[in-house]
Amino acid sequence: MADNARLQDHGATLDKVTAAVREAGDGRRALAAAVGVLKQQMPDYTWVGIYVLDGNDLVLGPFVGKPSPHVRIPVGQGICGAAAAERATIVVDDVNADPRYLACSVETQSEIVVPIVHEGRVLGEIDIDSDRPAAFTAADRTLLEAVAALLAPGLHAVRTADSSTD
Numbered sequence: 557m558a559d560n561a562r563l564q565d566h567g568a569t570l571d572k573v574t575a576a577v578r579e580a581g582d583g584r585r586a587l588a589a590a591v592g593v594l595k596q597q598m599p600d601y602t603w604v605g606i607y608v609l610d611g612n613d614l615v616l617g618p619f620v621g622k623p624s625p626h627v628r629i630p631v632g633q634g635i636c637g638a639a640a641a642e643r644a645t646i647v648v649d650d651v652n653a654d655p656r657y658l659a660c661s662v663e664t665q666s667e668i669v670v671p672i673v674h675e676g677r678v679l680g681e682i683d684i685d686s687d688r689p690a691a692f693t694a695a696d697r698t699l700l701e702a703v704a705a706l707l708a709p710g711l712h713a714v715r716t717a718d719s720s721t722d
Contacts, residue, residue, distance in 0.1 A: 566699040569597040573703050583710030588618035590703055594684070595620040598696075602664065603685040607636055608711070609678055614640055617680070624660050634658035639669035640678050645697055649690040665689040670700040674708040679715060682707075 576589035587606050595604040605619030607629065614636055616627040626634070632641045635656050639646045648667045651657040657667070664685040672680040682700055686692065 583714035608680040668692040674712040
């Protein structure tokens with residue numbers, strides 16, 4: 557029963573993220589809107605942020621939570637860099653047991669990183685920390701992969717517009 561209720565909560569959260577992204581209009585505001593809704597709706601999500609790929613680095617974009625010392629992460633470094641390099645979601649149940657973990661907060665116990673991919677290219681990623689060990693379930697993964705897919709076209713449009721003004 558608890559799993560069924562959790563799935564319903566995730567479905568309601570996805571609906572709220574979808575509505576917020578549509579209301580935001582452009583890609584930049586959509587990223588911030590998605591981060592805000594995820595943090596507000598999911599109590600185990602202690603830190604919610606989006607990193608945007610810039611060359612070979614992931615650059616911190618909108619986030620909600622304590623400030624992070626990691627505002628720029630090379631692809632391949634840490635859990636975030638590994639997820640970008642592998643183009644795959646990474647769930648870490650115990651960050652202290654994973655040598656890739658780049659410590660941000662002593663309270664963080666688990667992490668999920670979901671790449672934002674458009675037409676096979678990683679554009680960024682959703683990074684979420686929790687102060688609870690093993691906080692992320694298959695339902696969280698499904699929710700966040702759906703949010704990443706929702707954000708991908710807008711992020712692609714932002715990156716295309718940015719590159720045309722350079």
